[in-house]
Amino acid sequence: MEEVLVVEELFPYLEEELLKLAGKEHLKYSVLGKHTGNSPLAGENTAEDTAARIAEFLGEKKPDEKHKEEIEDLTNQIKGQLRGAESEIIERPDLPVRPPVLCAGCPHRASFYAVKTAMKGKKANFSGDIGCYTLGNAMPLDMVDTCLCMGAGITMAQGLHWTDPEVVNFAFVGDSTFFASGMTGVANAVYNEADMILVVLDNSTTAMTGHQPHPGTGINMMGDVVNKINIEAVLKGLGVKKVITVDPLNLDETVKAVNKCAKTKGVKAIIMKSPCIALSKPTEKCVINDSCIKCKKCIREIGCPAISVIDEKVVIDASMCTGCGLCAAICPKSAIVKEVR
Amino acid sequence: MSYNILLCGVGGQGTVLASKLLAATAGAADLTVHSAETIGMAQRGGPVTSHVRIGADAFSPLIPKGSADLIIAFEPAEAVRNLDYLKKNGAVIVNENCIKPVTESLNPTGYDGSEMITYLKKSVSRLIVVNAETLCEPFGSTKFFNIAVLGVAEGAGLLDFSKEEITDTIEKTVKKDFVEVNKKAFLRGCEIGEKESSVGEFPVASKEPAKSEEKALTARRMSEEETERILAIQKEMAKKKK
Incomplete structure (x- = not known):
């Protein structure tokens, strides 16, 4: 064995153990990984990146070239999926940003x-x-x-x-x-x-x-x-x-x-x-009654994912609400009341 | 040959359970299966994906881009977000009900999912659009969509399992009180899927029995097996103590 490519996430554990082993046993092999810049220090390994790194290691193709081909291949695939005219390219609509949030009722x-x-x-x-x-x-x-x-x-x-x-x-x-x-x-x-x-x-x-x-x-x-x-x-x-x-x-x-x-x-x-x-399973839920003045304080101040505006009305999604009552506590018009589920 | 299924949605929709069911069904059928899920902080409200790879050629749990045979999307924008994973002529099942991010309430952009469905209809030829609210109406909650949508895939012929194989797994995996309703949700999904059987008219992975060492590699195991493993460790430890 002359060379080892180590593909691992987080700490370069196997890589360092292999290096230790080489020192201890006076073995003559080189270890490629995070310490040699052959693997990224942080982040997740993806199938594409790993395949490219292995290909480079085996001397097949440089990752850049491989990526280029992959991108071309993907573009062709997407084109191939187009219904009707092959040449028509449809713009992908902007995707909503979806940051993770504290659960409703957290x-x-x-x-x-x-x-x-x-x-x-x-x-x-x-x-x-x-x-x-x-x-x-x-x-x-x-x-x-x-x-x-x-x-x-x-x-x-x-x-x-x-x-x-x-x-x-x-x-x-x-x-x-x-x-x-x-x-x-x-x-x-x-x-x-x-x-x-x-x-x-x-x-x-x-x-x-x-x-x-x-x-x-x-x-x-x-x-x-x-x-x-x-x-x-x-x-x-x-x-x-x-x-x-x-x-x-x-x-x-x-x-x-x-x-x-x-x-x-x-x-x-x-x-x-x-x-x-x-x-635990919620036993209560909050509902908004007619005294709501649509000030949206509950939305602006606490950011609960169960509260949203639908057809210009502030509503609470009953399937998400746990009845924690935080929104009810801050409502200036006491328009939010707890109900038994 | 491997059959790659990507499940995507928003944290809290139950994609993990759906992927576990698929992996367990494959495991019970003696197929090699690998799966990986997004868990942790993204568990509520963030975009999540689960990868399930079935077949003797599934060597690792992550599906490379352009290689998914089937994408099961629990939300329209999440289908579009993950479309790069779809194989040429791959199939997509998508729920047309959108989940608005919290940021939408603070800074409205008018996102309602319809634009995503239009885009999918134009760019994916093997597409099944379902409505989770309608599909789950008899069960009183869209929480059962994760199981119902597996039914849609099954009914459309996009899964190489029999209905019984899947309902057996439901019995073994789902909490006792929820077995019946989940089975009903699954079967209702099957009915809807059967109407879309033209989408399923493509060959799916043939059933190749797994080699025993490959089976040992199964990334995610079900609770029963986990319990067995823990019991074995406990026994081992008890032996050492003696």
Whole structure:
């Protein structure tokens, strides 16, 4: 064997193991991959790119030429599919932009909205983290200022505090991320006496990646039922003096908790606890009655995917709505009411 | 020879379950099958695709562009977004009901899917347009479209499985309480699909039995097999402890 082409995503694991093996056993082969520029450092491998790289490796064709041929081939295929006149080329219509959004009824939306409401007109930084709640970044919530890696929101928030102590610093972290790599950051903040508010968005699951268990769920990797680790107890154990647990779907109570914490020094934590909507079947739904004045505050401020304008009327899609009631809580005319499903 | 099916739609429409059903049916028929799905943050509201490749020549789960025999699109714009994957003379089944992105409510562009359907009608000769709302009316929710549309594909002759093979998988895969309604949704889809059988008049992958080592490569396995695997690991661990 003279040469190896390694095609892998993420870390160049096999590539480095092959290099180690070559050194250890004094083998004479070269390894082509991420370290040699033969594979991209980041991003997904596609069938087309991989085929082109293998072809190049085998000395068949340069990828550029291959791509050109592929594009020509595709154009011909599309032409071939045209119904009627072969020469007629139809312009592809512009596709709608479709960014992923927090689900209708997601408790994170309510949590972000409550913090946003409480901090209106005040200087605040919102450090985010990795999870479904990274989507709090999207308009109209616009509540994630930083996003680096799991647990980094907590350490960034305390770092930002030292750059400008006048600004209120928030760190949002999910329950699963908290257990994964959030706790060390909390210890650092407490020990170094930073002023910050930690918001634990506790939805009782690891929603983003498919509802894997974590130490707060009470089910371990083998599926056994085990003792849960209590987030509040962990925080208190780490020396956080003020720990408040609220239901984010109760907007007033949550806003009050945020205001209370914003006024005090040190590390404060608010656990906003409400289960992921994917875990339970909704029992209620919201409907808009005739007192709606079409101000569209519900659309402009919370960005719930269940609310849209159809034939100039603001409507709630009953199949999506979970009856979280956030829209009802902010409606200036109390035109949104909860109904039993 | 492999038969490549691309399922696309918007996160939350149930494309993953539909692709799992197809993969499980192929697995039960002793065919080599690979599949890959978009999961994670795009699970709600974002564009999602699932790739299912069936046949002895399916060596990896991702379908190369220009190689899909069948595209099952749960939303008109998503069909257009993924049209590059379609093989020459490949077939497309598309739901004409659009899903408006949230950005549409904030900044309206007038997107309603009709332009996409017009484009598809002009550019795809083997096209079946279905209406998920009409199709799923008897079941009270378009949530059953993911199973019903498999029926449409089956009825149109675009899947090389018998109805029974698929309903068997539904029984094994879907939660107990939903088996009956899903079977009904599937059969209603079949009826609609049968009216479009002209679209299916192309050869589909012949059933080649998988070699045992290839079967081991199946990327996604069903929950039952997963449970078995975990049990085997547990046993192994228990042995080591002793």
